Amino acid sequence: MLSLRVHGQVTSERLAAAPSEPQNWLTYSGNYSSTRYSPLNQITPANVKNLKLQWVYQSPVAGNWQTTPLVVDGMMYITQRLNDVVALDAATGRAFWIYRYTPAQDRVVCCGANNRGLGILGDTLFMGTLDAQLIAIDRKTGRAIWKTEVASTKTGYSITHAPLVVKNKVIVGVGGGEYGIRGFIAAYDAMTGREAWRFYTIPAPGEPGSETWERCPPEAKSFCDPEAWKHGGGSIWMTGSYDPRLNLTYWGTGNVGPDYNGAQRPGDNLYTASIVALDADTGTLKWHYQFTPHDVYDYDSVQVPVLVDNWAGSRVNVVTWANRNGNFYVLDRETGRFLLGKPFVKVNWMSEFDERGRPKQTPQPEGQPTYPGNQGGTNWYSPSFSQRTGLFYVSAWEDYASIYAPASSQYKEGTNFVGGGPRNLTAVPGAPGLGRSPINTWTEAAGHGAVIALDPATGREKWKFTMTDVTDSGLLTTGADLLFTGGREGYFQALDARTGSLLWKTNLGAAINSGPISYRVGNRQYVSIVSGLSLFVFALDE
Numbered sequence: 001m002l003s004l005r006v007h008g009q010v011t012s013e014r015l016a017a018a019p020s021e022p023q024n025w026l027t028y029s030g031n032y033s034s035t036r037y038s039p040l041n042q043i044t045p046a047n048v049k050n051l052k053l054q055w056v057y058q059s060p061v062a063g064n065w066q067t068t069p070l071v072v073d074g075m076m077y078i079t080q081r082l083n084d085v086v087a088l089d090a091a092t093g094r095a096f097w098i099y100r101y102t103p104a105q106d107r108v109v110c111c112g113a114n115n116r117g118l119g120i121l122g123d124t125l126f127m128g129t130l131d132a133q134l135i136a137i138d139r140k141t142g143r144a145i146w147k148t149e150v151a152s153t154k155t156g157y158s159i160t161h162a163p164l165v166v167k168n169k170v171i172v173g174v175g176g177g178e179y180g181i182r183g184f185i186a187a188y189d190a191m192t193g194r195e196a197w198r199f200y201t202i203p204a205p206g207e208p209g210s211e212t213w214e215r216c217p218p219e220a221k222s223f224c225d226p227e228a229w230k231h232g233g234g235s236i237w238m239t240g241s242y243d244p245r246l247n248l249t250y251w252g253t254g255n256v257g258p259d260y261n262g263a264q265r266p267g268d269n270l271y272t273a274s275i276v277a278l279d280a281d282t283g284t285l286k287w288h289y290q291f292t293p294h295d296v297y298d299y300d301s302v303q304v305p306v307l308v309d310n311w312a313g314s315r316v317n318v319v320t321w322a323n324r325n326g327n328f329y330v331l332d333r334e335t336g337r338f339l340l341g342k343p344f345v346k347v348n349w350m351s352e353f354d355e356r357g358r359p360k361q362t363p364q365p366e367g368q369p370t371y372p373g374n375q376g377g378t379n380w381y382s383p384s385f386s387q388r389t390g391l392f393y394v395s396a397w398e399d400y401a402s403i404y405a406p407a408s409s410q411y412k413e414g415t416n417f418v419g420g421g422p423r424n425l426t427a428v429p430g431a432p433g434l435g436r437s438p439i440n441t442w443t444e445a446a447g448h449g450a451v452i453a454l455d456p457a458t459g460r461e462k463w464k465f466t467m468t469d470v471t472d473s474g475l476l477t478t479g480a481d482l483l484f485t486g487g488r489e490g491y492f493q494a495l496d497a498r499t500g501s502l503l504w505k506t507n508l509g510a511a512i513n514s515g516p517i518s519y520r521v522g523n524r525q526y527v528s529i530v531s532g533l534s535l536f537v538f539a540l541d542e
Helices: 012-016
Strands: 052-058 070-072 075-080 084-089 095-099 119-121 124-128 133-138 144-149 164-166 169-173 184-189 195-200 241-243 248-252 274-279 285-290 306-308 318-322 327-332 338-343 350-353 359-361 392-398 402-406 420-424 448-454 461-466 476-478 482-485 491-496 502-507 517-521 524-531 534-539
Touching (some): 012 119, 012 164, 119 164, 164 241, 476 517
Antiparallel strands (some): 070 075, 084 095, 119 124, 124 133, 133 144, 164 169, 169 184, 184 195, 241 248, 248 274, 274 285, 306 318, 318 327, 350 359, 476 482, 482 491, 491 502
């Protein structure tokens, strides 16, 4: 293990002013607005075809690697499965140290051993773990400073997202919606690890929102849980955003529990499938908006909130959101007022919005497909907003549907609690499903991926780049009007952010399940992406 000589500390002021440091990547989404936009412009539409591989770091652990690195003054910090942290030279890939943490053997975790990244403040890195711990790590030496238990992993709690650091607090939420947790977001003192505040995404009886967990009917025809809120889900598994002027932090919440059987949990089930705006100092709820009331489709609303100023020239600052339920939304980020909702993929679970933004739901007949399918019109993959083009970009799944079959589900601690399940609509019997082998036998008849550019003022599509397979890749836009993305086909590609034209691509040999970033060391711009078990870094020749 080598200790590092680091430059200036990463203060809260630097985090708030991250866009003024384009050479660095200081938060999971690049800045507090979560735009995934880099002002760097050395790599252009004219020369992107000359990108060359500079170095590769290979992870020793198999599985979907979903990390986004941080880059600070020439150093890169990444997480790798299960819960390791690695310090690398951002220009050469040389490893300086590895911090290894082994999660509890009896952990209960949904959906893979994922960790999506780190937070940073001063000379300290922060990582959430699969067994629901929050760990502070010295970025110079790779040694742990403190460790705090956020929740009990035996009951299904975990942390898979990158922490959000605001002022002197480290904010995280808990995963585990498929195990009947009661979700929450909590803030911890960055120096000591002590909890500063906690906001439950599922209100207890008597708290605001609890009225949306309605009483069971007197003569229910099927099982109805009179205390459904205790296992109501509302997990957090993607990093939120922050508006320093309003001092509000915005987080998307996951599915209700059980996922598919709405009969046993009557009501809208707040604050699941919602955005919550919290006071960053106290955790007090300022406003909320529920994207999918009484969700029965597993339409987690954990997508990254993207903050856009002066929406459509109105001087209103907004939250923009491409939701798993297939709709693009615009909300006033000070009040939560609904401004726009429009489908960006095929949607048939609803038909329209009322004047307050509540969807008119149109449940499909038994055995008939619901669009979008269970994985959604998009999912956790990071979107991007370019300040230069004024467009919002989203990785989407098109022409994809599921057929749902709800069932009663009794809660048992630490076990799966979903209430039935979906099956994907297939064009012909025996067609490949999402859980297919590494050999790509996908057929576009079951759905396909796309990058869609939307006008945030109207929600209308400006252009679309279509893929054969579906995509789990995040997006990056740059100051030279480039858009970088990947996909399950293994291609890493650069598009013209104004037109969607393909300018360059290379095959990295494995599915891409993370988002690209860009940074600069010296006078050289780099672009990095994870594919399979490797982190690839590209630049132009010097």
